[in-house]
Amino acid sequence: MKVGALLSGGKDSLYAAWRMMQTGHEVACFITIQSRNPESYMFHTPNIGLTRLQAESAGIPLVIVETDGIKERELDDLTSAVQRCVREYGIEGIVTGAIQSVYQASRIERICHQENLWCFSPLWLCDQESYLHSLVSEGFEVIIAGVFAEPLDETWLGLKIDIPFIQRMKTINDKYHLSPAGEGGEYESFVCNAPFFKRKIIIIETKTWFEHGAGGYVITRAELD
Numbered sequence: 309m310k311v312g313a314l315l316s317g318g319k320d321s322l323y324a325a326w327r328m329m330q331t332g333h334e335v336a337c338f339i340t341i342q343s344r345n346p347e348s349y350m351f352h353t354p355n356i357g358l359t360r361l362q363a364e365s366a367g368i369p370l371v372i373v374e375t376d377g378i379k380e381r382e383l384d385d386l387t388s389a390v391q392r393c394v395r396e397y398g399i400e401g402i403v404t405g406a407i408q409s410v411y412q413a414s415r416i417e418r419i420c421h422q423e424n425l426w427c428f429s430p431l432w433l434c435d436q437e438s439y440l441h442s443l444v445s446e447g448f449e450v451i452i453a454g455v456f457a458e459p460l461d462e463t464w465l466g467l468k469i470d471i472p473f474i475q476r477m478k479t480i481n482d483k484y485h486l487s488p489a490g491e492g493g494e495y496e497s498f499v500c501n502a503p504f505f506k507r508k509i510i511i512i513e514t515k516t517w518f519e520h521g522a523g524g525y526v527i528t529r530a531e532l533d
Contacts, residue, residue, distance in 0.1 A: 335368055337396070362502075405429075
Protein backbone atom coordinates (compact mmCIF):
# COMPACT_ATOMS: atom_id res chain seq x y z
CA MET A 309 0.00 0.00 0.00
CA LYS A 310 1.17 3.53 -0.75
CA VAL A 311 1.23 5.68 2.37
CA GLY A 312 2.17 9.19 3.36
CA ALA A 313 4.19 9.47 6.57
CA LEU A 314 3.93 12.49 8.83
CA LEU A 315 7.47 13.77 9.32
CA SER A 316 8.43 15.98 12.26
CA GLY A 317 12.17 15.37 12.16
CA GLY A 318 12.00 13.46 15.43
CA LYS A 319 12.55 9.80 16.19
CA ASP A 320 8.93 8.66 16.42
CA SER A 321 7.83 9.80 12.96
CA LEU A 322 10.88 8.34 11.23
CA TYR A 323 10.82 5.06 13.13
CA ALA A 324 7.10 4.66 12.33
CA ALA A 325 7.90 5.16 8.64
CA TRP A 326 10.67 2.56 8.92
CA ARG A 327 8.30 0.05 10.49
CA MET A 328 5.88 0.52 7.60
CA MET A 329 8.69 -0.06 5.09
CA GLN A 330 9.64 -3.25 6.92
CA THR A 331 6.09 -4.59 6.57
CA GLY A 332 6.06 -4.10 2.81
CA HIS A 333 4.32 -0.74 2.47
CA GLU A 334 5.63 2.01 0.19
CA VAL A 335 6.22 5.39 1.82
CA ALA A 336 5.33 7.43 -1.25
CA CYS A 337 5.83 10.80 0.43
CA PHE A 338 6.57 12.54 3.69
CA ILE A 339 4.31 15.27 5.08
CA THR A 340 5.71 18.07 7.24
CA ILE A 341 3.44 20.62 8.88
CA GLN A 342 5.58 23.64 9.67
CA SER A 343 3.94 25.54 12.51
CA ARG A 344 4.60 29.20 13.21
CA ASN A 345 3.43 28.54 16.76
CA PRO A 346 6.10 26.89 18.94
CA GLU A 347 3.32 25.90 21.36
CA SER A 348 1.37 23.95 18.73
CA TYR A 349 -0.90 21.31 20.23
CA MET A 350 -0.47 19.00 17.24
CA PHE A 351 2.91 19.49 15.66
CA HIS A 352 6.56 19.15 16.64
CA THR A 353 8.50 22.38 16.00
CA PRO A 354 12.22 22.03 17.00
CA ASN A 355 14.41 22.04 13.85
CA ILE A 356 11.34 21.40 11.70
CA GLY A 357 12.99 23.13 8.73
CA LEU A 358 15.51 20.30 8.47
CA THR A 359 13.02 17.60 7.51
CA ARG A 360 13.94 18.51 3.92
CA LEU A 361 17.41 17.01 4.52
CA GLN A 362 15.91 13.85 5.99
CA ALA A 363 13.56 13.43 3.04
CA GLU A 364 16.37 14.11 0.58
CA SER A 365 18.58 11.53 2.27
CA ALA A 366 15.76 8.98 2.18
CA GLY A 367 14.98 9.76 -1.47
CA ILE A 368 11.32 10.32 -0.64
CA PRO A 369 9.30 13.37 -1.81
CA LEU A 370 8.39 15.86 0.89
CA VAL A 371 5.22 17.94 1.05
CA ILE A 372 5.56 20.94 3.38
CA VAL A 373 2.53 22.93 4.48
CA GLU A 374 2.76 25.91 6.81
CA THR A 375 0.25 26.61 9.56
CA ASP A 376 -0.34 29.38 12.09
CA GLY A 377 -0.65 26.63 14.68
CA ILE A 378 -4.00 27.75 16.06
CA LYS A 379 -5.60 24.98 18.10
CA GLU A 380 -8.02 22.86 16.03
CA ARG A 381 -7.77 25.20 13.03
CA GLU A 382 -4.29 23.81 12.31
CA LEU A 383 -6.05 20.55 11.46
CA ASP A 384 -7.44 22.21 8.32
CA ASP A 385 -3.86 22.71 7.11
CA LEU A 386 -3.08 19.06 7.78
CA THR A 387 -6.19 18.05 5.86
CA SER A 388 -5.07 20.15 2.89
CA ALA A 389 -1.66 18.49 2.96
CA VAL A 390 -3.22 15.02 3.06
CA GLN A 391 -5.53 15.85 0.16
CA ARG A 392 -2.57 17.08 -1.88
CA CYS A 393 -0.68 13.84 -1.22
CA VAL A 394 -3.67 11.80 -2.35
CA ARG A 395 -3.79 13.76 -5.62
CA GLU A 396 -0.05 13.84 -6.31
CA TYR A 397 1.17 10.51 -4.92
CA GLY A 398 -1.92 8.29 -4.81
CA ILE A 399 -1.56 7.45 -1.14
CA GLU A 400 -4.12 5.20 0.53
CA GLY A 401 -3.09 5.76 4.13
CA ILE A 402 -1.32 8.02 6.63
CA VAL A 403 1.41 6.98 9.07
CA THR A 404 1.84 8.65 12.46
CA GLY A 405 4.46 8.30 15.17
CA ALA A 406 1.89 8.57 17.96
CA ILE A 407 2.66 6.51 21.06
CA GLN A 408 0.21 7.64 23.73
CA SER A 409 -1.25 10.99 22.68
CA VAL A 410 -4.97 10.42 22.25
CA TYR A 411 -5.34 14.11 21.33
CA GLN A 412 -3.07 13.77 18.30
CA ALA A 413 -4.02 10.24 17.26
CA SER A 414 -7.77 10.82 17.39
CA ARG A 415 -7.57 13.92 15.24
CA ILE A 416 -5.40 12.29 12.60
CA GLU A 417 -7.72 9.28 12.58
CA ARG A 418 -10.68 11.61 12.07
CA ILE A 419 -9.02 13.24 9.06
CA CYS A 420 -8.21 9.81 7.60
CA HIS A 421 -11.84 8.75 8.07
CA GLN A 422 -13.06 11.91 6.33
CA GLU A 423 -10.70 11.31 3.41
CA ASN A 424 -11.38 7.55 3.23
CA LEU A 425 -7.78 6.67 4.12
CA TRP A 426 -6.19 4.06 6.36
CA CYS A 427 -4.45 5.35 9.49
CA PHE A 428 -1.37 3.56 10.83
CA SER A 429 0.27 4.23 14.20
CA PRO A 430 2.79 1.36 14.50
CA LEU A 431 4.22 2.64 17.80
CA TRP A 432 0.87 2.98 19.57
CA LEU A 433 1.13 1.88 23.23
CA CYS A 434 4.52 0.24 22.64
CA ASP A 435 6.87 -0.58 25.50
CA GLN A 436 8.89 2.63 25.47
CA GLU A 437 12.12 1.25 26.86
CA SER A 438 12.12 -1.58 24.31
CA TYR A 439 11.38 0.95 21.58
CA LEU A 440 14.41 3.06 22.54
CA HIS A 441 16.60 -0.05 22.46
CA SER A 442 15.26 -0.81 18.97
CA LEU A 443 16.19 2.67 17.81
CA VAL A 444 19.77 2.11 18.88
CA SER A 445 20.13 -1.49 17.68
CA GLU A 446 18.58 -0.77 14.27
CA GLY A 447 20.98 2.07 13.48
CA PHE A 448 19.04 5.25 14.17
CA GLU A 449 21.25 8.15 15.22
CA VAL A 450 19.13 10.50 17.31
CA ILE A 451 19.98 13.57 19.39
CA ILE A 452 18.00 15.52 21.98
CA ALA A 453 16.68 18.74 20.45
CA GLY A 454 14.73 20.09 23.41
CA VAL A 455 14.05 19.47 27.11
CA PHE A 456 10.90 20.55 28.91
CA ALA A 457 10.70 18.77 32.27
CA GLU A 458 12.73 18.37 35.44
CA PRO A 459 15.24 16.94 36.06
CA LEU A 460 16.27 17.28 32.40
CA ASP A 461 18.50 20.35 32.10
CA GLU A 462 20.82 22.04 29.59
CA THR A 463 23.38 19.22 29.87
CA TRP A 464 20.94 16.95 28.02
CA LEU A 465 20.75 19.17 24.94
CA GLY A 466 22.47 17.58 21.96
CA LEU A 467 22.93 14.24 23.73
CA LYS A 468 22.79 11.14 21.58
CA ILE A 469 20.17 8.51 22.35
CA ASP A 470 22.32 5.48 23.14
CA ILE A 471 22.45 2.76 25.78
CA PRO A 472 23.75 5.08 28.55
CA PHE A 473 20.95 7.53 27.69
CA ILE A 474 18.34 4.79 27.97
CA GLN A 475 19.77 3.71 31.32
CA ARG A 476 19.64 7.29 32.62
CA MET A 477 16.05 7.68 31.46
CA LYS A 478 15.09 4.44 33.19
CA THR A 479 16.56 5.72 36.46
CA ILE A 480 14.76 9.05 36.07
CA ASN A 481 11.50 7.34 35.18
CA ASP A 482 11.69 5.21 38.32
CA LYS A 483 11.97 8.37 40.44
CA TYR A 484 10.09 11.07 38.52
CA HIS A 485 7.72 8.98 36.35
CA LEU A 486 8.72 10.68 33.11
CA SER A 487 7.95 9.03 29.79
CA PRO A 488 11.16 7.23 28.66
CA ALA A 489 10.42 8.12 25.03
CA GLY A 490 9.44 11.71 25.83
CA GLU A 491 5.84 11.10 24.84
CA GLY A 492 4.63 13.44 27.56
CA GLY A 493 6.57 16.30 26.02
CA GLU A 494 9.54 15.83 28.38
CA TYR A 495 11.99 16.05 25.48
CA GLU A 496 12.12 16.38 21.69
CA SER A 497 14.55 14.74 19.30
CA PHE A 498 16.12 15.02 15.87
CA VAL A 499 17.23 12.13 13.65
CA CYS A 500 20.63 12.48 11.97
CA ASN A 501 20.70 9.03 10.42
CA ALA A 502 18.35 6.09 9.84
CA PRO A 503 18.63 2.66 8.18
CA PHE A 504 16.90 3.96 5.05
CA PHE A 505 18.96 7.17 4.73
CA LYS A 506 21.47 7.22 1.91
CA ARG A 507 23.53 9.96 3.53
CA LYS A 508 23.94 11.04 7.14
CA ILE A 509 23.02 14.55 8.28
CA ILE A 510 26.08 16.38 9.56
CA ILE A 511 25.44 19.14 12.09
CA ILE A 512 27.79 22.07 11.48
CA GLU A 513 26.51 24.91 13.64
CA THR A 514 24.14 25.06 16.60
CA LYS A 515 22.96 27.33 19.33
CA THR A 516 21.36 26.33 22.60
CA TRP A 517 19.06 28.06 25.04
CA PHE A 518 17.78 27.15 28.48
CA GLU A 519 15.49 29.14 30.74
CA HIS A 520 12.72 28.49 33.25
CA GLY A 521 13.31 24.74 33.17
CA ALA A 522 13.12 24.32 29.39
CA GLY A 523 15.69 24.46 26.61
CA GLY A 524 16.40 23.85 22.96
CA TYR A 525 19.22 22.65 20.74
CA VAL A 526 18.78 24.70 17.60
CA ILE A 527 20.57 23.43 14.49
CA THR A 528 21.45 26.55 12.51
CA ARG A 529 23.50 24.82 9.84
CA ALA A 530 23.54 21.23 8.63
CA GLU A 531 24.22 19.30 5.42
CA LEU A 532 24.30 15.77 4.04
CA ASP A 533 27.67 14.04 4.14
